[in-house]
Amino acid sequence: MISSHLFLICCLLFIASSTAQTRPKGIILPVTKDPSTLQYITELKQRTPLVPVKLAVDLGGQFLWVDCDKGYTTTSYIPSRCNSASCSLSKAGSCLTECYSPSRPGCTNNTCMLFPENQYAPIATSGTLGSDVLSVPSAFGGPPVTISKFLFVCGTTFLLENLSSGVTGMAGLGRTKVSLPSQFFAAFSFKKKFGVCLSSTSSKGAIFFGEFDSSTAPLTYTPLLTNPVSTAGVYTAGEASTEYFIGVKSININQKPVKLNATLLAINATDGYGGTKISSVDKYTTLEASIYNAVTNAFVKELNVPTVPSVKPFGACFSAKNIGTLYTGPDVPTIDLVLQSKDVYWRIYGGNSMVRVNNNVWCLGFVDGGVNSRTSIVIGGYQVEENLLEIDFAASKLGFSPLLYRKQICANYNFQAKS
Structure with missing residues (x-):
């Protein structure tokens, strides 16, 4: 045998x-x-x-x-x-x-x-x-x-x-x-x-x-988590998800905590609902409805400029004339996804948080995922752009860089081999 x-x-x-x-x-x-x-x-x-x-x-x-x-x-x-x-x-x-x-x-x-x-x-x-x-x-x-x-x-x-x-x-x-x-x-x-x-x-x-x-873009590391219930369209009982989940513990805007239902941030071991995953399929970060409302309201409060009518699929939109520009993109509050400790976080700058929907309007590039959504936070492609990610199968960890607007964008990044 x-x-x-x-x-x-x-x-x-x-x-x-x-x-x-x-x-x-x-x-x-x-x-x-x-x-x-x-x-x-x-x-x-x-x-x-x-x-x-x-x-x-x-x-x-x-x-x-x-x-x-x-x-x-x-x-x-x-x-x-x-x-x-x-x-x-x-x-x-x-x-x-x-x-x-x-x-x-x-x-x-x-x-x-x-x-x-x-x-x-x-x-x-x-x-x-x-x-x-x-x-x-x-x-x-x-x-x-x-x-x-x-x-x-x-x-x-x-x-x-x-x-x-x-x-x-x-x-x-x-x-x-x-x-x-x-x-x-x-x-x-x-x-x-x-x-x-x-x-x-x-x-x-x-x-x-x-x-x-990746020394030219130093990485911060966080554990990759396993969702014990598959998130595929077709699966068998007992099959785990093949997607990449990470442990977001809280969200800060301008380094101020957003009040959230923390139970939604954990993966439910019985049905696999909740948690945070990274996706290249979702165009923009999608948040469970209560998380979306809390984050959007806190962002609008911290930005402190008048809103304009929303442009689908976004909810919070602003006149472009009221928003300046930094080297990291539009001058807006930072959004931190806080991970295993308060000192480990994925910071989202204006270059990844704001979407220019037309010449006159910027919108916060987050989408309402509705109530009882399968995954509470799905970090979408727009928020991943210009960030260097390293997915380590052996160590089951994710490495992520600061926004590469600081150095070189991904189109010009120099992927040198280690000697």
Whole structure:
């Protein structure tokens, strides 16, 4: 009987042994912000022959999924057969025993099934696990590197609803053994951490893997928490969330505490409600209704300028002529998400808190998530932009930088390798 430890090694070797070339120093996936949808888009190459594939970035997503119904042509696809090592690695809980269409990627008999999800719609459906060739850019001017058996899930065309033009899938970066980070870690023997730097402009930000030096943007660290109840659209009982949660204890505005229902800030161990997660799918930070009202009222009080009619989806808006400008963006009160102690906080400056909705109006870029929301605080993409994030799988911690407007924006950040 093979031991569980040996079985896991065999699973990882399935990925790692598929890479034949010299180990790169790092990998950088370019990320652009689509101007119409505000989605964060990356591109890699897949299949034989290789073709460019545009993907929406899902920071907490479980795996890479791609539409296999339309235009998926390759000679190197390998279905993951039921009860195989790759199915166990992915924790697939069901099996497609018979497909009633001609065999092709996404429709092969005796193939294990997972559930690709598009949170922008939001919709989820069943899909089949398989592997194919994947090519990604290496860092520091090196040649592209290839993984010959990269695991992914075949989705269907209707899953592309509400995604940016030309996007044919989603790149999941969450806490699973078949997400992009985990497969890159195994294939290239990288340390189990990766970085995210989203640009607020049309220029490219980056998601990077390997040993990079972040000393030019010193990081503050906070533990990553596990929500014991999955936040996916489809999941089985007892399955934990793959998204990245952190422990916000309180919120300060201009360093003054905001009165909140503190129980909403903790994750309920029974139903998984509450807590704080980081998302690349939510455009703006979303707050449970009572938290939103408390934060908005405190912000308006501290800013102390007249409000103007709100502009959806925002509630608190102000005349631009009443707000000055600093090097960190609009001159408005700072918002601190206080973490494990009063001395550890994620400070949100005007550059990340305020949205210019037109020439005359600034709005506080926070959205009302309604009562009884699934997650009490969702830190959205706009608030993540121009902050360097380091997600450390091994140590289960998040590193985050001060706002990079102080030095270089993400589009120009110099991701140097450690010597």
